[in-house]
Amino acid sequence: MNASEGEEPTVQDQDQDLAELRHALGPKFVTDRARVVTYENDSSRAVFAGAALGVVLAEAAEDVSAALAWAHANGVPVSVRGAGTGLVGGATAYDRGLIVSLERMNRILEFAPQDRLATVQPGVITADLDDAAHEHGLFFPPDPASVRTCTVGGNIATNAGGLRCVAHGVTSDWVAALTVVLADGRIMRTGARTRKNVVGYDLTRLFIGSEGTLGVIVEAVVRLESLPVGPPVTFWAEFDGLPEAGAAVTEIVGSASRPEVLELMDALTVRTIEEVFPSGIRIPRGALLVGQAVGPDAAAHAEAILAICRRHGASAAAVAANDNLVEARRKSNPALSARGLKIACDVGVPVSRLADMFAGVAEVSRRHGIEVASVAHAGDGNLHCKVAAPDTPSGIAAADALIDDITRLALSFDGTITGEHGIGLVKQHELAWQLDDVALDVQRAIKHTLDPMGILTPGRAI
Amino acid sequence: MNASEGEEPTVQDQDQDLAELRHALGPKFVTDRARVVTYENDSSRAVFAGAALGVVLAEAAEDVSAALAWAHANGVPVSVRGAGTGLVGGATAYDRGLIVSLERMNRILEFAPQDRLATVQPGVITADLDDAAHEHGLFFPPDPASVRTCTVGGNIATNAGGLRCVAHGVTSDWVAALTVVLADGRIMRTGARTRKNVVGYDLTRLFIGSEGTLGVIVEAVVRLESLPVGPPVTFWAEFDGLPEAGAAVTEIVGSASRPEVLELMDALTVRTIEEVFPSGIRIPRGALLVGQAVGPDAAAHAEAILAICRRHGASAAAVAANDNLVEARRKSNPALSARGLKIACDVGVPVSRLADMFAGVAEVSRRHGIEVASVAHAGDGNLHCKVAAPDTPSGIAAADALIDDITRLALSFDGTITGEHGIGLVKQHELAWQLDDVALDVQRAIKHTLDPMGILTPGRAI
Numbered sequence: 001m002n003a004s005e006g007e008e009p010t011v012q013d014q015d016q017d018l019a020e021l022r023h024a025l026g027p028k029f030v031t032d033r034a035r036v037v038t039y040e041n042d043s044s045r046a047v048f049a050g051a052a053l054g055v056v057l058a059e060a061a062e063d064v065s066a067a068l069a070w071a072h073a074n075g076v077p078v079s080v081r082g083a084g085t086g087l088v089g090g091a092t093a094y095d096r097g098l099i100v101s102l103e104r105m106n107r108i109l110e111f112a113p114q115d116r117l118a119t120v121q122p123g124v125i126t127a128d129l130d131d132a133a134h135e136h137g138l139f140f141p142p143d144p145a146s147v148r149t150c151t152v153g154g155n156i157a158t159n160a161g162g163l164r165c166v167a168h169g170v171t172s173d174w175v176a177a178l179t180v181v182l183a184d185g186r187i188m189r190t191g192a193r194t195r196k197n198v199v200g201y202d203l204t205r206l207f208i209g210s211e212g213t214l215g216v217i218v219e220a221v222v223r224l225e226s227l228p229v230g231p232p233v234t235f236w237a238e239f240d241g242l243p244e245a246g247a248a249v250t251e252i253v254g255s256a257s258r259p260e261v262l263e264l265m266d267a268l269t270v271r272t273i274e275e276v277f278p279s280g281i282r283i284p285r286g287a288l289l290v291g292q293a294v295g296p297d298a299a300a301h302a303e304a305i306l307a308i309c310r311r312h313g314a315s316a317a318a319v320a321a322n323d324n325l326v327e328a329r330r331k332s333n334p335a336l337s338a339r340g341l342k343i344a345c346d347v348g349v350p351v352s353r354l355a356d357m358f359a360g361v362a363e364v365s366r367r368h369g370i371e372v373a374s375v376a377h378a379g380d381g382n383l384h385c386k387v388a389a390p391d392t393p394s395g396i397a398a399a400d401a402l403i404d405d406i407t408r409l410a411l412s413f414d415g416t417i418t419g420e421h422g423i424g425l426v427k428q429h430e431l432a433w434q435l436d437d438v439a440l441d442v443q444r445a446i447k448h449t450l451d452p453m454g455i456l457t458p459g460r461a462i
Numbered sequence: 463m464n465a466s467e468g469e470e471p472t473v474q475d476q477d478q479d480l481a482e483l484r485h486a487l488g489p490k491f492v493t494d495r496a497r498v499v500t501y502e503n504d505s506s507r508a509v510f511a512g513a514a515l516g517v518v519l520a521e522a523a524e525d526v527s528a529a530l531a532w533a534h535a536n537g538v539p540v541s542v543r544g545a546g547t548g549l550v551g552g553a554t555a556y557d558r559g560l561i562v563s564l565e566r567m568n569r570i571l572e573f574a575p576q577d578r579l580a581t582v583q584p585g586v587i588t589a590d591l592d593d594a595a596h597e598h599g600l601f602f603p604p605d606p607a608s609v610r611t612c613t614v615g616g617n618i619a620t621n622a623g624g625l626r627c628v629a630h631g632v633t634s635d636w637v638a639a640l641t642v643v644l645a646d647g648r649i650m651r652t653g654a655r656t657r658k659n660v661v662g663y664d665l666t667r668l669f670i671g672s673e674g675t676l677g678v679i680v681e682a683v684v685r686l687e688s689l690p691v692g693p694p695v696t697f698w699a700e701f702d703g704l705p706e707a708g709a710a711v712t713e714i715v716g717s718a719s720r721p722e723v724l725e726l727m728d729a730l731t732v733r734t735i736e737e738v739f740p741s742g743i744r745i746p747r748g749a750l751l752v753g754q755a756v757g758p759d760a761a762a763h764a765e766a767i768l769a770i771c772r773r774h775g776a777s778a779a780a781v782a783a784n785d786n787l788v789e790a791r792r793k794s795n796p797a798l799s800a801r802g803l804k805i806a807c808d809v810g811v812p813v814s815r816l817a818d819m820f821a822g823v824a825e826v827s828r829r830h831g832i833e834v835a836s837v838a839h840a841g842d843g844n845l846h847c848k849v850a851a852p853d854t855p856s857g858i859a860a861a862d863a864l865i866d867d868i869t870r871l872a873l874s875f876d877g878t879i880t881g882e883h884g885i886g887l888v889k890q891h892e893l894a895w896q897l898d899d900v901a902l903d904v905q906r907a908i909k910h911t912l913d914p915m916g917i918l919t920p921g922r923a924i
Binding site: 434462 | 574575576577578579620621623627628631632634635644648649650651652654655656657658659660661662663664665667668670671672676688690691712716717718720758759810811812813814839842843844876877878879880881882883884885893896897898900901902904905907908910911912923924
């Protein structure tokens with residue numbers, strides 16, 4: 001592609017190369033600063049200070065391919081974004097880098113209800129896919145808190161979790177096949193539409209959770225699940241302390257009545273949600289456990305779970321008349337942020353260590369003298385602490401130091417430094433806490449093999 | 463390591479290098495031909511003609527590390543084996559190659575029942591793990607037909623399937639973390655003990671199903687599932703034709719009564735099993751569907767499934783008094799082989815295409831004039847055709863040509879060339895039928911990155 005064949009370079013194209021990109025993509029390549037700036041940050045606290053070259057508003061795999069081939073040839077760093085709801089700076093732009101936005105590739109291409117598969121473009125909003133699947137008696141299980149704004153492509157790129165993981169696993173469990181644009185612009189298909197497929201290496205899983213560092217997902221075949229029979233039964237239990245609640249969770253998850261949702265909020269979280277989004281929730285002394293059982297035996301399962309809670313000292317426990325408590329749980333993040341509990345952490349522990357973990361977090365909070373709100377996808381041991389911090393460098397540094405201690409605590413319980421948010425920019429320094437030197441080396445070798453110029457989301461994820 | 467430090471090289475050590483290996487491993491390195499020859503073949507029809515240098519009877523990760531470091535330094539090809547039950551030549555030895563056997567690393571190291579995890583060495587027999595888990599109220603879902611002889615390490619290396627996949631997925635769904643020895647002898651840990659973990663690339667999944675080409679698995683943390691409440695309910699249905707049975711399967715799998723096992727055998731298979739292992743099974747006109755429902759509502763689910771079968775024209779359908787039919791199904795492979803139906807194929811199709819696939823296989827069989835027995839893990843669309851062939855080169859070539867046609871047929875239905883057996887040696891020529899050039903290229907690049915000397919199971923899997 002040569003700019004001299006088409007329109008003249010404009011004054012904005014300070015070098016010939018950018019004109020080539022404009023020529024290839026036409027109005028799908030946007031350089032107007034007022035527009036570009038809206039694509040430069042994600043939902044993390046990573047603040048972007050430079051200026052990206054422009055945004056590719058991709059409408060097809062070929063647009064992504066053209067953009068990456070150009071970046072590869074010119075050594076230009078590329079950030080990739082769906083809806084920009086990421087929490088660790090994975091989609092933050094690069095100074096003089098290119099931004100590839102997938103928001104326009106937002107069509108559901110096909111439903112195959114008998115095989116419980118759907119083919120989607122990456123920019124489809126997750127809840128839109130789930131809603132559309134309902135019409136076929138199916139649903140898409142992954143449901144991160146941002147389900148109404150985040151995209152399926154972003155979920156796959158980060159291997160997103162959510163509330164229903166305790167029953168249905170994470171995003172990677174629901175992806176059958178991908179179409180990926182590699183760093184040099186080549187387009188590759190992975191996976192198959194069959195339940196079993198052992199042909200070569202599992203490239204599908206290699207790209208899931210790779211946070212934009214190995215390729216750009218431009219199409220996905222996702223698995224769907226049959227809708228459960230009957231409405232969900234929402235239940236709740238109040239505990240005087242988090243550790244007792246954690247012990248109850250461990251027993252519930254190991255029981256024959258494993259629920260679809262099992263969330264735990266400490267008193268500070270519940271009180272803050274009720275203050276910011278009042279709905280009449282009662283504030284527990286220690287913690288509120290909220291969950292949903294599904295299926296034909298949902299009511300019996302809910303009763304069995306409530307009995308476990310009472311055995312572990314729940315001060316009150318009952319079936320709820322509606323799902324308001326689950327909806328309230330989904331608002332914990334904006335509520336806590338609104339009250340200054342802004343710095344998020346995302347660690348995981350084996351479920352058997354939840355009680356120890358909660359006790360440890362309380363101790364860390366006391367030791368640092370900083371308020372911490374705990375919210376957990378308790379059923380899978382995934383804990384989101386939110387830490388109070390004034391908007392000053394020293395306040396944020398103090399919160400970061402506290403989060404480092406919580407993260408080390410999780411690792412001391414055989415846990416993980418990130419359950420579902422990913423590494424991005426924000427957690428780079430923690431990587432070597434969890435991975436051994438050989439694993440770090442192998443990750444970097446794979447990255448170099450697939451992206452030898454290092455243009456794709458460089459310096460993040462691994 | 464230098465042989466001059468220890469014992470003198472024996473006459474068998476025709477070069478200094480081999481003495482070094484003997485020095486490092488002592489009696490764990492076996493070169494006696496009478497013993498070595500028992501490790502040179504797997505259960506496939508790939509016949510090994512050369513002579514391996516020797517077998518490393520590894521007892522610890524360090525033994526594997528020493529063996530691979532030596533092979534890496536000396537450019538010696540390595541085959542890796544658990545129990546040698548593989549069906550595609552993945553564990554077949556190399557002429558003047560090294561064999562690493564993991565049969566002595568057969569201990570279950572730990573059960574963590576609250577987290578539903580177990581830590582195992584690779585040589586643990588799969589059924590032994592499952593049986594031991596039962597004592598904790600848990601089970602290990604993957605159950606390939608060779609479950610009583612195959613090893614967990616082999617299951618992971620090949621991403622094995624089995625009968626229960628329709629309900630529980632494949633082996634990769636049940637592995638949380640691995641310890642792997644890389645080609646150069648370095649030892650690496652992957653994964654985590656948490657349900658969610660998004661730290662770097664999913665190296666666990668990269669090694670699962672890599673068929674010994676990227677590293678040797680020396681330890682695994684596997685996930686377990688809670689045992690279902692109550693005994694399984696076995697059900698069966700007879701059909702006059704396979705396509706009708708296939709249509710019934712499609713509806714069953716999409717229903718709210720998805721069973722734990724759903725197997726389909728054609729009349730030839732049932733008749734052959736009954737002839738070789740008589741147990742009084744009635745021979746159907748077209749096909750016999752056998753399954754098991756589990757859980758507190760097993761009986762109701764079985765009835766719902768039988769109703770679907772009757773709607774699709776089952777000539778007879780009922781609940782069975784015991785699980786003899788499932789046990790009979792597990793004997794189909796030896797029974798068919800005993801009667802000359804020896805050449806196995808392992809394709810998969812989306813469940814919605816099962817009926818078309820069965821009709822197509824019958825047409826292929828007629829066209830080639832060769833008898834084909836069809837057995838399917840019907841619930842997940844995984845079909846094992848076994849093809850009659852005399853033990854002559856031309857007979858086997860004719861069977862291979864027929865299997866190629868069945869494989870192309872599966873691909874024409876958006877299927878896969880292998881659902882659970884893997885590629886190994888036997889299916890090398892089919893790889894490019896399913897994978898595009900870019901995917902083939904990426905697989906080879908990853909292989910070269912992790913095993914630059916090409917010593918690990920070279921020329922197979924990818």
